[in-house]
Amino acid sequence: MSDCREPRVRYADIEQAHDRLDDDTIVKRTPVERSTSLGEMVGGDVYLKMEHLQWTGSFKTRGAYNKIARAVDEGVDEFVAASAGNHAQGVALAATKCGADSTIVMPKNAPQAKIDATRGYGATVELVGQDFQDAMNHAQSRAAESDAEFVHAYDDPHIVAGQGTLGVEMYEDCPDVDTVVVPIGGGGLVSGISTAIDHLSPETRVVGVQADGAATVHESLDKGIPVTLDEVDTIADGIATGGISDLTLNLIEDHVDEVVTVTDSEIANAILLLLERAKQVVEGAGAASVAAILSDDLDVRGETVTPLLGGGNLDMTMLQTVLIHALTDREQLLRLRVKINDAPGKMEEISGVIADHGANIRTVRHDRSVEDLNVGEAYLVFQVETSGAEHAASIIDAIEANGYVVEDINRERTPVSTS
Template identity: 50%
Template sequence: MIDLSDVLDARARVEETDRRTPLDYSHTFSDMTGAEVHLKLETFQRTGSFKIRGATNRIATLSDEEKAAGVVTASAGNHAQGVALAATKSGVDSTIVMPENAPISKIKATRDYGATVVLHGDDYDEASEKAHEIEREEGRTYVHAFDDEMVMAGQGTIGLEIVEDLPELDTVVVPIGGGGLIAGVATAIKQQKPEARIVGVQADGASSAAQSLRKGEVHTLASVDTIADGIATRSVGGKTFEVIDERVDEVVTVSDSEIAVAVTHLLERAKTLVEGAGAVPLAALLSDAIEYDEDEVIVPVLSGGNIDMNTLTTVVMRGLVETGRYVKIRTVLKDRPGALDDLIDVISEQRANIYGIQHDRTSRDIAMNAAEVELDLETRGPDHVETLLSALREEGFDVEVLA
């Protein structure tokens, strides 16, 4: 099992490649939670993610023969970019296998950093099988995304920075996919501040670590389903599980809706773009998945910001729905002149903004003399939505909320 000395050694290897990222006190999220919240912004790391740290440390420890043969790995995107850049800077050839549905932005970035990209499989696990096949056929060294001591140690350099910048910390909240990040961070922090609390967070649809801890052994999920593609792994690693079991105090899960709300708040209030995987620590705080005391000093590790723009649109819209900033409603009107005007008048009086409207007389689900209307509305919050719906119903409109 890795220890603090491994992380300290890793720092010397990665400091010329990675960046020391900011630890930013957030007035907004401190006010929202009652805690003292400091955001560890790995979103500002090179390649947009913490993964460059572990990849650099692993490649720096290869033998000359291994470097000459090249490296291969599998990744949903962030580890791919980290390995690609670290390998290119070291003069090492790299092949990266990515799932076929990996975000386009991450595929392009990985190629731009100098790697050969192979698209294969529906998720990380299927991509990993292909990468191991290439490893055997071409004699390359497989750089594991998380279940490797040198990768864990590299990620642990984040923990060193947190302790140095905020020695009074109480709790550090870390995303968990395969477990490499939290294993490294927990090692760096617990062996300097044993009283500090380390909390891991997973998406509900990819909760392998949480289930593994309950079972007392590594548990592999049949499938994963979450907007947080960076932590969408079916299983934690065997090596990372040992560290998590010993050094992590608690693992909680959050829903995709809660992740979307966190991404939206970070964009709007902190002016920070964070991908789903990177937003799960804040999602856990905002949704009260974690218990904490008032004024507790908490550090959510925002692990990356590489979100695909198409995904971002969906996530932000989901966040707006969940926070009452956007609502989609359906009602049925008499098919007569002025009926639609009456509906719009009520909406206007309640100061809601019509984003989109669909008027359909041909639906089979309504009477011949009626028209179905769906409206997308911009609103100001949950209370405003309830006021709007009450006003519509008081005027005799039978309203169904669709989203």
């Protein structure tokens, strides 16, 4: 890409959006809170930007209102958008506040909480397709066949400028920040924030974060064109766009210093950590920034760092999935398969060993119809709650010391027989 190309979003555009959003019934200034727990973990000063506490539960209203308010002033009164959830709510609220109609096309597998919330903000919701791209195609066709204006989630200068107002707030709240960490889906958020930060504090590092299962930025930067994935696979549905645009790619190239990726396991652990330590409910896309500062790929030791918590619309089914995954990863939730001679008293004996070590048995299952068992043998499968890895290891060791072959199903631990 040529270095002489003109940027399509400037800091002046963000200033105009900031003035337009000067109404706390539409967008409120979300707080910044220091997290001493996270600071100790990463060896720096961590200040969380709590944008998940925004009216719609995410930053999306900023860009949506900036776009829609301008269009309504020009005579547009109907809008169409495609979204997995957060953009949907932002467009719905913005259109309703501006006295306009909105139709939001969402994938059929969108979280029910986000579907309900979008309708609650005044939009008509249509469920189409199995992923974001299916919804996008339908929404664009619908807009083209009507007088409605399409509101893109990220490929629009007015959307990017609206999201950039967060960068102004982040700088004003913490002017000495060394590193700002921002999740990336389609790139509108990181483009706006990085444009603002680059203008206000050029020495501040801006780091973008993508989920492994939806990462496209590195390849897009290498090839010089936006790369789109055919499929995405991540628990962070808010950043599962599977691609960026020419607009956001150019702005990322101009203003973002570094891009890292995080796994779903790291995101799940970050969600749980935020629940435990910061007492905040944050969705996967919002927790990606915290996952990044805790990962080995991003060093923030000795720095003042501000991770953006961009969204808090966490579906309760997903919360359950995340908690089970994170607790399993920490070995606070074990699944043990113990081989026994199928005789009376064996379940009681092993349960007693587990109880003697202060652990709680959630469930136990008796398996006899398994190929590798001889006549008279069986498996007992326990789901056990522990306090962590050390406690889990002591339980397994104790069961093995009593002469049983134990397999930690979650960890694929090699069974050890002491008989």
